[in-house]
Amino acid sequence: MARALELARQGVGLASPNPHVGAVIVQEGNIIGEGVHTYAGLKHAEVLALEQAGENARGATLYLNLEPCSHTGRTSPCADAVVAAGITRVVAAMTDPNPKVAGKGFALLREAGIEVVIGTGAAEAHKLNEPFRKWICTRTPLVTLKSAMTLDGRIASLPAASAAKSAERSWVTGEIARAHVHLLRHQSDAILVGRGTVTADDPLLTDRSRLPRRRPLLRVVLDSTLRLPLDSKLVTSAQDGDVVVFCTSAAATRRRELERRGVLVEQLAQEKTLERPDLKAVLARLGEMEIASLLIEGGSRINGAALGAGIVDKVFLYYAPKFLGNSGIPFAAGAGFASLNEASQVHDITLHQFGEDFAVEGYLRDPNLDLDLDL
Numbered sequence: 001m002a003r004a005l006e007l008a009r010q011g012v013g014l015a016s017p018n019p020h021v022g023a024v025i026v027q028e029g030n031i032i033g034e035g036v037h038t039y040a041g042l043k044h045a046e047v048l049a050l051e052q053a054g055e056n057a058r059g060a061t062l063y064l065n066l067e068p069c070s071h072t073g074r075t076s077p078c079a080d081a082v083v084a085a086g087i088t089r090v091v092a093a094m095t096d097p098n099p100k101v102a103g104k105g106f107a108l109l110r111e112a113g114i115e116v117v118i119g120t121g122a123a124e125a126h127k128l129n130e131p132f133r134k135w136i137c138t139r140t141p142l143v144t145l146k147s148a149m150t151l152d153g154r155i156a157s158l159p160a161a162s163a164a165k166s167a168e169r170s171w172v173t174g175e176i177a178r179a180h181v182h183l184l185r186h187q188s189d190a191i192l193v194g195r196g197t198v199t200a201d202d203p204l205l206t207d208r209s210r211l212p213r214r215r216p217l218l219r220v221v222l223d224s225t226l227r228l229p230l231d232s233k234l235v236t237s238a239q240d241g242d243v244v245v246f247c248t249s250a251a252a253t254r255r256r257e258l259e260r261r262g263v264l265v266e267q268l269a270q271e272k273t274l275e276r277p278d279l280k281a282v283l284a285r286l287g288e289m290e291i292a293s294l295l296i297e298g299g300s301r302i303n304g305a306a307l308g309a310g311i312v313d314k315v316f317l318y319y320a321p322k323f324l325g326n327s328g329i330p331f332a333a334g335a336g337f338a339s340l341n342e343a344s345q346v347h348d349i350t351l352h353q354f355g356e357d358f359a360v361e362g363y364l365r366d367p368n369l370d371l372d373l374d375l
Contacts, residue, residue, distance in 0.1 A: 001093060001121040004063045007036040007045065008128055013186050013213040014038040017290040019066055019096075019132040023049040025087070027060040039214050044069065046078040050085045058086030065125040067096040067118075070105040079105040083112040091117045093125030097133040131189075131293035134313065140287040141294040143311050146184060147303060147331055148172045148318040154328025155300060173320045177354035182209040184316060188295040190218035190286060194302040195228055204233045205297070216242040218291060222302065224276050226250040226265070230257060238262035246277040246285070271309075279309040304334030307344055315346060318359045 007022025015021070015037050023045035025033035033056075035048025043051075046068050050057050068078040068090070082090065090109055095118065096102060106116050126133075134142040149155050149172060156172045171178065185191060186209040193205065198221060207217040219234060219242055226247050228235060234243055235258065243263045248270040255265050266285060268277040286294060296306055306312050317331075337343045346362035 001063050001065070001091065003031070003034070004065050005093070005121055005124055005128065007034060008065045008125075010036045011038055013207075013211055014040070016131065016189050016214070017135055017292040019129045021045040021064060021066045023062060023064040025049045025053045025057055025060050025062050027053070027056055032056045032060065042074060044075055044078045047075070047081050050081055050087075053085075059088050060086075061089040061091060062087045063091045063120075065093040065121060066129065067092050067094065067101060067103070068105040068109070069096065069098075069101050070108050071100045073100075077105075077108075079108040082109060083114065087114060089115040089117070091120055093119070093121040094129075097129075098136045130313075131187075135287060135290075135292035138287070140283040141189065141291045143283070143294050143296060143306070143313045144184070144188070144316055145296045145303060145306055145312045145314070146181065146316045146318075147297075148177065148181075148320070149331050150320055150322040150324045150328060152323050152325065152328075153331045154324035155331055156324065156328055172322070173318050173357045174355050177318050177320075177357040177359065180352075180354055180359075181318075182207060183211075184295055185209065185217055186211050186213070188217065188293045189215075189291040190220050190293070191295045191297055192220040192222070192282075192302070193296075193298045195221055195223035196301065197297075197299045198223075198228060198232050198234055200299070202229075202233050204237060206237075216240065218286075218289070219243045220282075220286070220294075221245045222277055222282070222298075224248045224270065226254045226258065228258065228263075230261065235261050235263055246282050248277055276305065279306060279311050283311060300329050300331065300333040304332040304336070307332055308334055308336075312344070312364050314361070314363045316359060316361050318354070318357055320357050 004022040004024045008020040011020040018039050021037040023035045024031055033049035033053030035045035037045040046064060062082060068082055070077050070079045096105060109116050131142040185207040191205050205219045207213060221228060223245050224247055228245055239262050241264050244266060245263055246266050246268055250267060258265055268281045270276060271278045296302060344364050346364060349360060349362040352359040352361060
């Protein structure tokens with residue numbers, strides 16, 4: 001199972017919006033077939049492993065981190081292929097959250113007389129495919145809020161005039177933590193910021209992990225009235241629809257100027273009493289675009305808005321051993337919560353060390369969505 005999970009991780013950046021799946025076939029203690037699913041490769045991990053094993057698969061054990069599919073989609077049912085190959089035992093980490101499968105694959109295997117064991121490596125398997133689980137069940141992406149701050153919860157901020165003159169950006173965290181951010185971007189289908197971040201920092205918002213991707217990281221900007229600078233790095237680097245701007249109103253000429261430069265423009269209704277695109281509508285539209293995971297890397301206002309709207313599933317917060325006091329801005333701006341009882345509660349916390357910096361990874365809502373089936 002450890003090898004199956006290792007193979008499945010090789011599909012990160014390559015399989016979405018499909019799940020990450022690795023398969024290993026073992027005969028008399030020896031691995032005789034392996035497979036990993038990539039979206040472009042079409043064939044599922046089980047089928048690739050069976051093809052590698054050939055006739056030796058008869059009487060063998062199949063290990064995989066996700067239940068074999070039992071429905072016809074872009075491919076034929078993998079459960080049927082497992083039965084036809086003569087596999088006698090299947091060890092799977094978790095059930096498939098896809099309502100079209102959800103236990104049906106296991107049932108088909110058992111009906112064919114195959115022994116089925118479920119739960120080995122379940123915790124790691126659930127974490128690996130939490131974006132798929134969220135998207136396939138709700139058709140909206142898993143939302144991770146990422147930010148870097150000092151120990152007193154302040155985001156470094158240069159005045160606009162000083163930032164424009166500065167040839168070197170002032171970073172909160174060190175190089176090790178910043179390199180890890182690109183791994184988070186690699187694991188994500190899209191990254192979201194507000195127009196203010198683009199104006200202040202002029203970021204590229206690209207995945208510079210150097211790891212393979214099936215499709216470019218979708219760069220998303222919230223810009224109510226389309227004031228995004230036409231000479232910004234985001235606009236000038238837009239290609240193949242990898243930059244999308246969500247607005248609530250837009251002058252036709254401004255929209256044409258952005259679209260002529262390769263930027264997609266989506267107009268949505270604004271949130272009640274607020275002059276910004278409705279964040280839940282943004283998630284719904286991204287879901288329609290087959291975005292299974294979204295990384296929010298905005299500033300103080302976007303952070304506060306996302307938390308206030310209740311759209312954040314998990315957080316990854318980097319901390320530097322520094323204090324900024326009033327020279328920085330709060331991690332999250334806005335009205336906040338009326339009492340501690342209403343505050344967003346982070347649970348299932350994991351701490352990560354990056355040189356002198358550290359990060360808190362945790363969940364605001366159960367990524368498994370209480371959909372586990374007792375099978």
